[in-house]
Amino acid sequence: MTIESDVLVLGGGGAGCSAALHLARRGSKVTLLERGLVGSQASGVNYGGVRQQGRHPAELPIARRSREIWGRLKELVGCDAEFSITGHLKLARNADEEADLIAYLDTARAYDLPLRMIGRNAIHREYPWLGPDVVAGSLAPDDGSANPRLLSPALAHAARAAGAAVHEQTEITSYDRLNGRFVLKARNGAEFRAPILVNMAGYWGGAVAAAFGEAVPIEPLSPNMLVTEPTTYFIKPNLGVVGGNIYLRQIPRGNVIVGGGHGESDPAVPWSRPLPEVTLQNFNYALQLVPALAGLHVIRSWSGIDGQMPDHIPVIGPSRTTPGLFHAFGFSGHGFQLGPAIGAIMSELVLDGHSDVPLEAFQIDRWNVQPAVREA
Amino acid sequence: MKIAVVGAGPAGVRAVEVLVAAGHRPIWIDEAPDGGGRIYQRPPAALRRNARELYGFESTKAAALHGCLDRLKPLVDWRPETLVWHIHPGRKTLYMLNGGMQATAAYDAVLLCTGAMDRVIPLQGWTQPGVTTLGAAQIAVKAQGCAIGHRVALVGTGPLLWLVAHQYAKAGAQVAVVIDTTSLASLAAAAPGLLRDSITFAKGLYYMGSVKARGIPTVHGAIPLAIEHDETAVTGVRFRDARGREQRVACDAVGMGWGLKPESQLADLAGIPFDFDPLQHNWLPERDATGRTPVASHYLAGDGASIGGAAVAELAGARAAWAILQDAGRAIDTAAVRRLDRALARQRKIRAALERAFPFPVRLAADLADDIILCRCEGLRAGELRAAAVSDLNRTKALTRTGMGRCQGRICGVAASEVLAAAVNQETATLGRLRGQPPVKPMPVTSLPAREHAA
Numbered sequence: 167m168t169i170e171s172d173v174l175v176l177g178g179g180g181a182g183c184s185a186a187l188h189l190a191r192r193g194s195k196v197t198l199l200e201r202g203l204v205g206s207q208a209s210g211v212n213y214g215g216v217r218q219q220g221r222h223p224a225e226l227p228i229a230r231r232s233r234e235i236w237g238r239l240k241e242l243v244g245c246d247a248e249f250s251i252t253g254h255l256k257l258a259r260n261a262d263e264e265a266d267l268i269a270y271l272d273t274a275r276a277y278d279l280p281l282r283m284i285g286r287n288a289i290h291r292e293y294p295w296l297g298p299d300v301v302a303g304s305l306a307p308d309d310g311s312a313n314p315r316l317l318s319p320a321l322a323h324a325a326r327a328a329g330a331a332v333h334e335q336t337e338i339t340s341y342d343r344l345n346g347r348f349v350l351k352a353r354n355g356a357e358f359r360a361p362i363l364v365n366m367a368g369y370w371g372g373a374v375a376a377a378f379g380e381a382v383p384i385e386p387l388s389p390n391m392l393v394t395e396p397t398t399y400f401i402k403p404n405l406g407v408v409g410g411n412i413y414l415r416q417i418p419r420g421n422v423i424v425g426g427g428h429g430e431s432d433p434a435v436p437w438s439r440p441l442p443e444v445t446l447q448n449f450n451y452a453l454q455l456v457p458a459l460a461g462l463h464v465i466r467s468w469s470g471i472d473g474q475m476p477d478h479i480p481v482i483g484p485s486r487t488t489p490g491l492f493h494a495f496g497f498s499g500h501g502f503q504l505g506p507a508i509g510a511i512m513s514e515l516v517l518d519g520h521s522d523v524p525l526e527a528f529q530i531d532r533w534n535v536q537p538a539v540r541e542a
Numbered sequence: 543m544k545i546a547v548v549g550a551g552p553a554g555v556r557a558v559e560v561l562v563a564a565g566h567r568p569i570w571i572d573e574a575p576d577g578g579g580r581i582y583q584r585p586p587a588a589l590r591r592n593a594r595e596l597y598g599f600e601s602t603k604a605a606a607l608h609g610c611l612d613r614l615k616p617l618v619d620w621r622p623e624t625l626v627w628h629i630h631p632g633r634k635t636l637y638m639l640n641g642g643m644q645a646t647a648a649y650d651a652v653l654l655c656t657g658a659m660d661r662v663i664p665l666q667g668w669t670q671p672g673v674t675t676l677g678a679a680q681i682a683v684k685a686q687g688c689a690i691g692h693r694v695a696l697v698g699t700g701p702l703l704w705l706v707a708h709q710y711a712k713a714g715a716q717v718a719v720v721i722d723t724t725s726l727a728s729l730a731a732a733a734p735g736l737l738r739d740s741i742t743f744a745k746g747l748y749y750m751g752s753v754k755a756r757g758i759p760t761v762h763g764a765i766p767l768a769i770e771h772d773e774t775a776v777t778g779v780r781f782r783d784a785r786g787r788e789q790r791v792a793c794d795a796v797g798m799g800w801g802l803k804p805e806s807q808l809a810d811l812a813g814i815p816f817d818f819d820p821l822q823h824n825w826l827p828e829r830d831a832t833g834r835t836p837v838a839s840h841y842l843a844g845d846g847a848s849i850g851g852a853a854v855a856e857l858a859g860a861r862a863a864w865a866i867l868q869d870a871g872r873a874i875d876t877a878a879v880r881r882l883d884r885a886l887a888r889q890r891k892i893r894a895a896l897e898r899a900f901p902f903p904v905r906l907a908a909d910l911a912d913d914i915i916l917c918r919c920e921g922l923r924a925g926e927l928r929a930a931a932v933s934d935l936n937r938t939k940a941l942t943r944t945g946m947g948r949c950q951g952r953i954c955g956v957a958a959s960e961v962l963a964a965a966v967n968q969e970t971a972t973l974g975r976l977r978g979q980p981p982v983k984p985m986p987v988t989s990l991p992a993r994e995h996a997a
């Protein structure tokens with residue numbers, strides 16, 4: 167079976183599903199290829215933080231654009247993925263961390279990201295449940311959180327409705343380019359051809375790039391997550407800290423979701439699992455922020471696999487080796503919020519040849535790795 | 543050689559007995575205050591009664607097992623009231639919680655004897671106070687010396703249904719009705735297989751007979767419809783009898799259960815693969831007749847591996863201990879091993895007949911009315927699962943939250959699979975099973991002293 171299309175999107179995470187949707191909306195004949203079910207990897211198991219605050223300046227224009235899409239997700243795909251604007255409160259636990267928060271205010275201002283600094287006295291007045299070690303906070307009122315399990319399926323559903331072909335349980339095992347057309351073969355025997363290939367395969371995007379002679383230094387990243395039984399809803403903002411060693415949020419049904427540190431994974435399976443000592447360490451960090459969590463029961467812990475780049479920002483843009491190939495992968499642990507905009511941006515790169523969002527910082531050849539000789 | 547045994551039920555006791563006799567001093571862990579496991583669960587010291595009263599026919603076996611347990615305790619590293627909440631097969635380490643304190647134990651070989659739990663099917667009204675599982679109803683009598691109500695209805699199927707009915711009646715509790723979803727025809731068809739073990743068969747008949755002889759109303763082949771209740775308590779059960787007539791019996795408590803399912807979360811976390819066993823209608827961790835699994839150094843025995851009951855658990859525990867010793871290059875008593883293998887083979891046939899006699903009523907679960915609460919932790923109704931059904935249990939869980947609450951699907955998972963299988967018109971086995979994640983049971987968030995961990 168050979169399937170011809172205008173564009174192949176490889177990878178059904180939030181980014182890939184959004185790309186399929188945006189391309190299909192503009193009339194492209196697009197085929198999305200996904201090894202498992204859409205959203206079964208990082209995009210479906212992450213912490214659910216929809217956060218702009220604290221991002222690398224290069225990411226902020228994308229994050230701003232994505233936030234705009236998050237705000238109209240319901241109109242766009244018929245499901246809001248439980249996106250709720252709770253604010254993101256980034257906390258400082260000492261004077262150095264406080265200085266860090268203050269320094270970021272200028273960055274935020276340059277990108278029109280509203281932030282409100284909250285000082286030592288006000289923070290405990292406004293959030294009386296914060297622990298005594300917290301000395302200051304910075305609130306991003308437009309940030310929030312969403313349910314990661316819902317985003318990719320909702321985007322894929324809308325993409326299908328717009329005419330995209332979504333092939334789940336389709337693992338691509340070989341990559342070729344013949345006479346200006348990409349030829350991708352799946353483990354199940356199917357073959358897919360198109361003049362354009364968009365590599366949005368998450369951690370595994372590194373292998374795809376390598377198959378086209380542009381290997382990048384990518385590592386698996388597996389944040390350690392846990393969730394508690396439900397309790398009274400009292401933590402409204404999504405909480406983070408300077409340095410990022412702990413983050414937690416509560417959903418209105420009462421469960422508290424806590425992340426911090428890293429578990430272990432084997433991307434070849436793929437398989438991931440939290441590490442017990444990291445989970446226990448997170449108890450300490452979380453209790454420092456919110457002492458009232460003591461005694462609450464943890465009901466589950468988990469992890470996932472994202473691609474981590476050495477400079478902690480993704481690869482986005484055209485290939486340097488292969489015409490018609492575009493990359494967007496390696497979101498380094500914070501690509502859930504970006505996914506919706508990444509899809510829109512990739513559709514512009516593919517169809518218009520450029521995007522208004524500056525992408526220089528994300529070029530694939532920024533490590534100057536010698537392109538490997540491509541095998542036939 | 544460091545050997546760890548998790549669980550001090552019949553399987554764990556007989557395993558440790560073999561290991562100690564061979565000169566080992568294993569670490570032995572159970573989350574309960576004392577050993578004995580489910581069948582021979584011991585009452586707290588203040589409530590001790592004599593074994594005859596507590597365990598009936600099994601009192602001799604109970605006394606023997608408890609005697610063995612007490613004799614072994616000083617010879618091992620005995621850790622009661624300790625939950626193993628995680629296992630890391632690569633590090634060969636157990637993660638334990640005891641009295642709010644965390645601890646770890648490294649092992650060269652581990653034997654998981656984690657037992658079973660009740661398998662339930664939701665009914666209208668099943669989340670009301672006064673409704674428990676059959677096992678819990680029995681534990682109330684065995685360990686606490688009290689019944690779950692004054693007029694108790696028992697609903698479900700399997701040997702435990704009739705055993706609990708017998709025990710309640712004997713303890714002086716009023717049993718309002720016993721509603722067995724299995725028809726007498728199905729029982730009769732399985733009788734020849736059961737006769738292989740005339741003792742088991744006779745006991746089963748005895749319990750059923752004893753219940754009937756006391757004039758307790760019993761129905762076979764019935765379909766339970768609802769547990770009725772007012773604001774505070776259960777008021778009755780409604781069911782359709784085998785002839786299609788709807789009936790109601792007044793009661794103030796209900797015990798219900800449809801056989802057992804293995805408590806196999808640790809096996810899952812240890813990376814042992816699972817298969818769906820159509821006869822038992824359970825997902826079972828892979829292991830051979832000796833208790834060896836595809837994951838080296840990790841062994842399984844008892845109801846935590848496959849439902850076989852106490853007699854099998856004792857044999858399987860001892861057998862797995864010999865496997866551990868043999869794999870470690872120790873001398874084994876080949877005659878003893880051969881005896882165990884033969885006894886286990888015979889038991890497997892009896893067990894198969896028993897499963898056929900009391901089959902899991904798939905339709906009862908699959909046909910749950912839309913408005914019945916399926917996942918009680920998340921308050922999810924059967925209709926909501928149907929509306930979101932896709933051909934993958936974990937994806938359906940992700941979309942609906944089924945099995946994402948306190949019980950992590952241990953209670954609702956069985957029925958959820960059947961509702962889903964019927965909704966997408968596929969075999970249960972093709973939909974996958976709910977993945978295990980640590981902790982195996984809810985664990986409190988506590989501040990902990992910073993500690994060194996072996997990597």
Ligand SMILES: Cc1cc2nc3c(=O)[nH]c(=O)nc-3n(C[C@H](O)[C@H](O)[C@H](O)COP(=O)(O)OP(=O)(O)OC[C@H]3O[C@@H](n4cnc5c(N)ncnc54)[C@H](O)[C@@H]3O)c2cc1C
Pocket residue numbers: 176177178179180181182199200201202203204205206207208209210211212213214215216217336337338339366367368369370371387388389390391468469470471472494495496497498499500501502503504505
């Ligand atoms: C535990 C965890 C917590 C996180 N928390 C947050 C957070 O709070 N906020 C935030 O913004 N980000 C967070 N992230 C990061 C975020 O989840 C990821 O950056 C983002 O989801 C990446 O999206 P993606 O589409 O690039 O990758 P993925 O979601 O991994 O999608 C890539 C897809 O490609 C498919 N694929 C790979 N190879 C092949 C092949 N050969 N053939 C076919 N298909 C293939 C995979 O199966 C996968 O579904 C977290 C990540 C993790 C793991």
Ligand SMILES: Cc1cc2nc3c(=O)[nH]c(=O)nc-3n(C[C@H](O)[C@H](O)[C@H](O)COP(=O)(O)OP(=O)(O)OC[C@H]3O[C@@H](n4cnc5c(N)ncnc54)[C@H](O)[C@@H]3O)c2cc1C
Pocket residue numbers: 548549550551552553554571572573574577578579580581582624625626627655656657658659660676677678680681702705802805808843844845846851852853855982
């Ligand atoms: C509630 C109930 C009542 C039963 N009553 C009867 C009966 O009356 N007659 C009968 O023939 N059969 C009964 N059974 C069936 C019973 O499963 C077997 O008869 C027998 O007890 C199985 O022995 P075992 O050693 O495999 O498991 P069990 O006897 O269940 O022992 C398992 C032990 O492991 C411990 N454990 C499990 N997980 C962990 C963990 N993560 N960390 C630490 N410790 C752990 C448990 O506390 C338990 O003590 C009952 C089952 C249940 C669930």
